[in-house]
Amino acid sequence: MAGLTLPRFYPIVDSEIAAGFGGEPLAVADDILEAGAKILQFRHKGFFSREMVGTIERIADLCRQAGALFVVNDRADIARVVGAGLHLGQDDLSPLPARTVVGPETVIGFSTHNESQLRAAADEPADYLALGPIFSTSSKKNPDPAVGLENLRQLRALTLRPLVAIGGITRANADQVLAAGADSVAVIGDLFPDVRARARDWLAQCGV
Numbered sequence: 136m137a138g139l140t141l142p143r144f145y146p147i148v149d150s151e152i153a154a155g156f157g158g159e160p161l162a163v164a165d166d167i168l169e170a171g172a173k174i175l176q177f178r179h180k181g182f183f184s185r186e187m188v189g190t191i192e193r194i195a196d197l198c199r200q201a202g203a204l205f206v207v208n209d210r211a212d213i214a215r216v217v218g219a220g221l222h223l224g225q226d227d228l229s230p231l232p233a234r235t236v237v238g239p240e241t242v243i244g245f246s247t248h249n250e251s252q253l254r255a256a257a258d259e260p261a262d263y264l265a266l267g268p269i270f271s272t273s274s275k276k277n278p279d280p281a282v283g284l285e286n287l288r289q290l291r292a293l294t295l296r297p298l299v300a301i302g303g304i305t306r307a308n309a310d311q312v313l314a315a316g317a318d319s320v321a322v323i324g325d326l327f328p329d330v331r332a333r334a335r336d337w338l339a340q341c342g343v
Contacts, residue, residue, distance in 0.1 A: 139242065139262045141297045142173045143341035145319040146326055146334060147208075148194075150179040150187075156327040163330050164194045168201040170334035176222055176321075178208040192217050204242060211236040220244070222265070225252060230259040244299065248279035250286075253293050264294055265321065268302020269312055273324065278302065284315045291316030306340055313341075 146167045153163045160177065167175055175198055177191060191207065195217040198205035206220040207213050211233045214221040220242035223230055230243050237243065245261035247253040248268075256264050268278050269287055281302070282290070291298060300317035305325045312320050320341070326333050 139297055141263055141299065141319045143313065143319050144172060144334075144337045145174055145176070145299055145321045146172050146337070147176040147178055147301075147321055147323045148326075149323050150177075150181065152323060152327075158327070158330065161190050161193055161197075163326070165197055166331035167326065167334045168197055168203055170331050171338050172201075172203060172334055174204045174206065174319075176206040176208055178323075180209075183210065183213065188213060188216075191219075195219055206242065206244065214241065222246070223261075230261045234260045246301075248282070250290055250293070253290055257294065261296070263297040263299060263318075265299040265301050266290060266317075267300055267321070269300045269317075270303025270308065272303040284311055287312065287317065288315040306336060309337075309340060 148160050148163050150160050153160055164175060177194055179187060191213060195205050204220055206222050208222045209227050211221055211228055215237045221233060221237050222244040223233060224246045230245050233243060242262045244263045244265055245256055245259055246265045247256050267282060269282050271281050272278055287300060297318040299319040299321050300312045301321035304312055304320045304322060309320045322337060
């Protein structure tokens with residue numbers, strides 16, 4: 136998608152992390168959207184049961200009603216079914232073949248974790264890139280080494296595409312991450328426990 140501009144606050148609903156706080160993904164998504172978020176990613180690393188796909192369809196409907204971009208993590212087939220954007224990791228289907236599944240107009244994001252991956256991503260048909268973890272994080276099992284703010288500042292120059300910083304980002308360090316060159320900050324754990332209030336805080340801090 137040419138000229139994609141991402142909101143600075145990029146909330147991610149991780150089904151496992153939400154469950155750890157006693158949250159149901161649909162309710163968490165609703166709280167984030169009610170607060171005013173304009174993008175929402177759903178991440179689910181477990182089995183995609185019929186019930187889970189139904190939940191994703193309902194979240195997609197909520198995003199459409201809120202005028203927010205909905206992004207599905209990992210699964211090109213489900214993203215196409217629900218009319219969502221797609222976010223891919225290094226171990227997923229790469230953006231080039233994924234593009235044949237979701238079509239030319241679908242927003243595709245692609246995760247990178249270091250300089251070599253960020254450089255390689257230049258050849259992929261992704262609309263935006265993610266880089267992280269910026270800081271140590273507990274929201275992902277077996278995370279890659281932390282990038283750090285100085286490396287983020289240097290690596291920012293390697294791509295003209297929107298860059299989403301992810302990993303260990305809180306309201307206390309988000310301003311530093313944005314100042315280091317990130318266009319957006321992905322937020323997972325710092326959405327809890329009071330999701331709607333936290334999302335409002337994040338939106339106020341990020342400005343857009």
